[in-house]
Amino acid sequence: MSDAILRIENVHTDIAQYHILHGVDLQVPRGAVTMLLGRNGVGKTTTLRTIIGHWPAREGRIVFDGDDITALKTSERARAGIGYVPEDMGIFSDLTVEENMVLAAASGPLDTGRRDRIFEAFPPLRTFWRSPAGTLSGGQKQMLSIARAMAEERRLFLIDEPTKGLAPAIVSTMAGALRDLKRQGASILLVEQNFAVAKALGDFAAVMDDGRIVWAGEMEQLATDAGLQERLMGLSMEAG
Known part of the structure; x- marks a missing residue:
């Protein structure tokens, strides 16, 4: 992919004694929404946290807009133009x-x-x-x-399960806001369990299993192929 704003090349990440990412290769196209899909526990959140620098890559490279950011601190990656929205929201309640x-x-x-x-x-x-x-x-x-x-x-947004546990009306509002972000020129890498949302928002998709990317392509191809969904994720999500 010639115009990728983010390239992850053979990235391995350990958390304590556990080897979580096993050579992740992923490209995020500029100006598009890329869905990062897969069952729970396969490494999706770890991938986002490795990109933003919360957990260091033991091996491999992370290249953002042509610059190798593998060794940068989280604050430096944020200043470079990467925004991160964690699953736990990260807001100050008081x-x-x-x-x-x-x-x-x-x-x-x-x-x-x-x-x-x-x-x-x-x-x-x-x-x-x-x-x-x-x-x-x-x-x-x-x-x-x-x-x-x-x-x-921000030129790239990393967003972890933004619709988890939300009512359908709020999910619709969230999806509309993410479309607006894309229209403004942002690139988005989005972890999402709601396959209906993934189908509605995604331009591209990458599917993870056991700490690796096992499939990547256009979201439309995955959304319209129930057999591919079943093979990659263990069940057909056609009705989702």
């Missing part, structure tokens, strides 16, 4: 929504234009702007988590 956003805008004040785009994507955040983040619903907290990653200019 601070207001506004204060959470101010902290996320590390390079300076959150400008009005960016704030308004965030409000357009997630209207509840305008309503609860000065409310403690801990009082938000689960869906609203997830909106804030993604909004925090949008507080600065």
Whole structure:
């Protein structure tokens, strides 16, 4: 793939005594949504955390927009233009929504234009702007988590299961916001268990098993081939 914003080459990652990633090779195309799929426990979250630098790669390379970032600190990777939205949301419950956003805008004040785009994507955040983040619903907290990653200019977003446990109406809002991010030129690597969301959002997909990428291609090919889904993930998700 000639225009990949992110390349992961033969990456191995250990957590304590456990060897989790076994030579991951993955390319994330620029300006597209790439779904990272697979059963629980196969290494998807570890892959995102290795890319952002929370866990170091023992072997292999991570190349972001042409630069080798394998040895960079997490803060340096963030400054390079990578935003990370963890599954546990990573918000400060005792601070207001506004204060959470101010902290996320590390390079300076959150400008009005960016704030308004965030409000357009997630209207509840305008309503609860000065409310403690801990009082938000689960869906609203997830909106804030993604909004925090949008507080600065990012070229790549790593997002871990943004729709997990959310009501269908909130899932729809989340999907719409992620489409808007893509329209603004962002590239997205998205871990998602909801296959209906994956089909609706994904341009490309990569399937993991046992710490490796076992298939990669266009999302449409995976979404329309029940036999391929069953072979790769153990069950047909055609009805999902």
